[in-house]
Amino acid sequence: MKNSNAKKNGSTNGKAASKKKSADSMTEDSAYTGMESSQLMKLFEDSLKDIYWAEKALTKAIPKMIKNATSEELIEALENHLAETEEQVTRCEDVFKSIDKKATAKKCEAMDGLIKEGEEIMEEYEEGAMCDAGIIAAGQKVEHYEIASYGTLRQFAETLGLEEAVELLEETLEEEKAADEKLTEVAVSVVNIQASQEEEA
Numbered sequence: 001m002k003n004s005n006a007k008k009n010g011s012t013n014g015k016a017a018s019k020k021k022s023a024d025s026m027t028e029d030s031a032y033t034g035m036e037s038s039q040l041m042k043l044f045e046d047s048l049k050d051i052y053w054a055e056k057a058l059t060k061a062i063p064k065m066i067k068n069a070t071s072e073e074l075i076e077a078l079e080n081h082l083a084e085t086e087e088q089v090t091r092c093e094d095v096f097k098s099i100d101k102k103a104t105a106k107k108c109e110a111m112d113g114l115i116k117e118g119e120e121i122m123e124e125y126e127e128g129a130m131c132d133a134g135i136i137a138a139g140q141k142v143e144h145y146e147i148a149s150y151g152t153l154r155q156f157a158e159t160l161g162l163e164e165a166v167e168l169l170e171e172t173l174e175e176e177k178a179a180d181e182k183l184t185e186v187a188v189s190v191v192n193i194q195a196s197q198e199e200e201a
Contacts, residue, residue: 044156049104051149052092054111058085058142061115065139068122071132071194073186078139081179088172098164114142129194136187143180150176 062082069075096103118138125131150173157165 038160040156041160044153044160044162045099045101046106047149047153047156048092048095049106050108051146051153052089052096052103053105054108054146054149055085055089055092056105057108057111057115059089061118064122065118065135068127069132069135070127071129071186071191073190074132074136074183077179077182077186078135081182084175084179088175091168091172095165095168098168099162110145111142114138114145117141129191129197132191132194133187136183136191140180140183143176143183146176147173147180 059082062078062085066075066078066082069078093103118135121134121138122131125134150169154166154169154173157169
């Protein structure tokens with residue numbers, strides 16, 4: 001009788017465990033579905049559209065900076081980052097693919113303003129160290145905006161459990177940080193020194 005009861009209890013416990021596992025699985029699926037339609041997911045998508053527009057706009061803005069720059073170190077830094085920016089556009093598209101969404105750009109007013117500010121600097125100053133210093137200042141404002149944007153996007157992706165998106169966004173974030181550091185290096189070692197020695201027109 002004891003063996004029979006043990007088997008019965010074992011069978012009952014097994015069914016209960018199976019039901020619990022099934023319920024847990026349903027809960028996880030529901031949580032994931034809820035996550036996909038959550039307010040955070042919507043904010044993630046909107047922010048991704050925003051930075052996608054920004055990166056595409058920069059592929060047109062950076063060549064203008066290169067054209068107006070005179071420092072060889074600055075030109076090289078800008079050319080390298082232009083190549084990275086073109087890759088970052090593609091990487092944004094890969095992030096959209098990872099969440100099964102079509103890559104869509106939404107005008108980024110903040111980046112549009114930063115680009116216009118850079119253009120005004122290039123119009124105001126003649127080519128030379130002063131203009132180079134202005135280009136670096138404008139470029140670093142752009143980098144800081146991108147660092148903040150990608151950092152936020154990466155954190156959203158982590159919270160949403162979007163592992164592929166996290167990896168892609170992290171890669172771009174590190175590139176933006178490196179680009180900012182390079183501009184600082186060029187400014188401190190060359191451009192700012194030369195600009196400080198130029199007489200005001």
